[in-house]
Amino acid sequence: MFKRLVLVALISLAAIIGLPEICSATMMTQGDLMVKTPGNSMALDTGQVVFQFNAPNTQVDGLTWDGTNLWLSCDALSRIWKIDTLGSVLDFIPSPGPLPTGLTWDGQYLWCADCYTFFIYKLDPATGSIIDSIPCPGTGNSCEGLAWMNDTLWNTNFVNNFIWELDPATGDVWDKFPAPNGSSTGLAWDWHDNCLWNSDQTSSLIYKLDPATGTVITSFAQPGGAGTYVQDLAFDGTYLWTCTYDQAIVYKIDIGYVGVEEHKSSQPMSIVLQVSPNPFTTKTDIKWTMGDERLQTETFSLKIYDTSGHLVKNLSLPSAYSLASNKVSWYGFDNTGQQLPSGVYFLKVQAEDYSTTEKLLLIK
Numbered sequence: 001m002f003k004r005l006v007l008v009a010l011i012s013l014a015a016i017i018g019l020p021e022i023c024s025a026t027m028m029t030q031g032d033l034m035v036k037t038p039g040n041s042m043a044l045d046t047g048q049v050v051f052q053f054n055a056p057n058t059q060v061d062g063l064t065w066d067g068t069n070l071w072l073s074c075d076a077l078s079r080i081w082k083i084d085t086l087g088s089v090l091d092f093i094p095s096p097g098p099l100p101t102g103l104t105w106d107g108q109y110l111w112c113a114d115c116y117t118f119f120i121y122k123l124d125p126a127t128g129s130i131i132d133s134i135p136c137p138g139t140g141n142s143c144e145g146l147a148w149m150n151d152t153l154w155n156t157n158f159v160n161n162f163i164w165e166l167d168p169a170t171g172d173v174w175d176k177f178p179a180p181n182g183s184s185t186g187l188a189w190d191w192h193d194n195c196l197w198n199s200d201q202t203s204s205l206i207y208k209l210d211p212a213t214g215t216v217i218t219s220f221a222q223p224g225g226a227g228t229y230v231q232d233l234a235f236d237g238t239y240l241w242t243c244t245y246d247q248a249i250v251y252k253i254d255i256g257y258v259g260v261e262e263h264k265s266s267q268p269m270s271i272v273l274q275v276s277p278n279p280f281t282t283k284t285d286i287k288w289t290m291g292d293e294r295l296q297t298e299t300f301s302l303k304i305y306d307t308s309g310h311l312v313k314n315l316s317l318p319s320a321y322s323l324a325s326n327k328v329s330w331y332g333f334d335n336t337g338q339q340l341p342s343g344v345y346f347l348k349v350q351a352e353d354y355s356t357t358e359k360l361l362l363i364k
Contacts, residue, residue, distance in 0.1 A: 047206070047220030050239070051252040053087030058248040062103035062112060062146070063186070063232040063241060066125070067307025067344040070234060071110060072243060072250065073100035080112065080128065085236075087250065093128030096121040102155065102187070102232055104146035106168075107308035113143040113155060120146065120155065120171070134171030137164045145187035145232045147196060148308050149211065158183035158201065163214065177214030180207050186242060188233035191309030192257065192348070192357065193217075197240055199230045206230070206242070208255075223251040237307070237346050237359065257357075271349055271356050279361035280332075286315070287327045288349060302328065304360070305346045312340060332362050339364075 055072060062073035062080070069090060073080045078098050082091040097114030104111045109131060110123040118141055122132040136143035140159030147154040153168040161184050165175040182202035190197055195217060196209045204225070208217040222230040222242070229245035240253045274287040286302065302315035312334045317326075330347075332340050345360045 047223075048254040049223045049251050050254050051085075052223070052249055055243060055248040055250055056081055056083075056089055059245060060243045060248055060250075061099075061101045061144075061231045061245060063234045063243045063250070064103040064105045064110070064146070064188075065234040065236045065241065065307070066105045066110075070241060070250070071103050071105070071125075073103055073112065075099050075101070075245075080110070080123075082125075083250075085252070093123070093125070096123060096128070096130050096133075102144050102146040103234075104148045104153070104187075105308055106148045107306050107310060111146055111148065111153065111168075113146050115141060115143050118143055120153070120166075122168075132169075134166065134168065137166065137171070137173050137176070138162060144185045145199070147187035147189045147233075149189040149191075149196070150309070154187050154189070154196065154211075156184040156187050156198065158185055163187065163196070163198065163209075165211075180209070180214070180216050180219075181205065185229075185231050186233040188235040188240065189309055190235050190240075190255070191305055192237075192355075197233050197235065197255075199233055199242060201229055204228070204230070206233070206240070206253075223253065224249065237344075237357070271351060273347075273349060273356060273358050275347065275358050275360065278358075279363050281363050283329050283331050284360065285327055285329050286347065301350045303348050303350070304330065305348065306340075307344050307346075311335075312345070330360075332364070 057074050057077055059076040060072055060074050064071050070083045071080055072083055073095055078095045080093050080095050081089050083089055096112055097117040099115035100112050101115040102113035110125045112123055113120045118136045119133045120136055121130050124131060138157050138160040142157035142159035144157045153166040155166060156163045156179055161179045162176050163179050164173050167174060181200040184198060184200050186199035188197045196211045198207045198209055204222050205219045206222050207219045210217060224244050224247055228247055231243050231245050234241040238257050240255045243250045272289045276285055278284055303311055304313040306312050315328050334340055342362055342364045347358045347360055349356050
């Protein structure tokens with residue numbers, strides 16, 4: 001809360017601290033990572049920082065993921081950086097206002113909430129040009145984290161301490177619920193569990209929320225300890241990312257989708273995936289083997305999502321297939337028969353209460 005009281009005084013341009021520097025190199029590769037079953041376990045091994053790096057400047061606020069890289073906004077410089085996952089600055093664009101406090105990605109465009117103008121802007125990520133804008137909900141010149149979920153825009157602020165679901169075309173409020181504590185700042189949509197992640201400065205906690213009701217599913221302590229100003233959040237399909245306003249550090253956080261599987265049934269289940277070639281240009285073959293005979297009669301699906309969490313393709317199973325071991329091919333088309341653009345996609349295989357996810361790279 002304190003940072004908003006001094007923000008106007010700090011808005012003058014600050015000298016850039018320098019190129020990002022790796023502070024911790026405990027890297028975890030994203031290949032062959034298994035996700036946990038979507039669910040509401042209160043005992044997830046969440047909150048562990050697996051990597052971090054210095055932001056290019058202090059007063060960083062907004063954060064999002066475009067499928068390949070991070071985008072990070074800076075109040076002091078009225079700038080939005082494109083940054084790779086090791087912290088190197090790849091490019092930057094001007095922010096649409098002097099206080100860019102929240103970012104999200106809709107699969108094509110960048111969205112930026114600005115606390116000074118009290119508008120949410122749709123931006124061309126190549127140039128920073130404003131394509132459209134909608135008013136921020138609420139009052140008090142507080143417009144913080146953004147999230148894009150199923151063609152809807154979500155926003156929060158710590159003055160009203162609400163989380164709003166918005167029509168991105170008009171800014172109309174479709175729904176809202178109270179944030180779980182007193183100073184809500186960041187949002188990210190987790191499409192694996194169909195949930196929202198929300199950061200809060202009063203409690204120094206990061207919450208996992210049911211977007212239908214606002215109910216807290218679980219929570220963990222924010223990185224950096226109590227007293228730091230954790231801002232916006234981003235979800236990359238496996239990890240949660242956040243940034244601290246005062247410390248100017250970007251954190252990569254394990255939220256329980258790495259290396260461990262959870263199942264509701266007493267017997268362990270398993271699905272072994274083989275995707276080849278990957279990356280691919282025209283076709284990739286998806287092979288699977290199941291380690292439990294019970295799964296042959298259970299609900300089974302293969303779905304492909306884009307980096308903003310949109311379901312783009314339901315893969316049809318072959319006739320007279322065997323769940324125990326089989327293969328389907330994907331040619332890069334969506335459910336309407338349109339060829340999808342080059343980029344990162346996520347294959348999610350679901351069987352009863354078990355799921356696993358594989359990252360796919362389409363290159364045209």
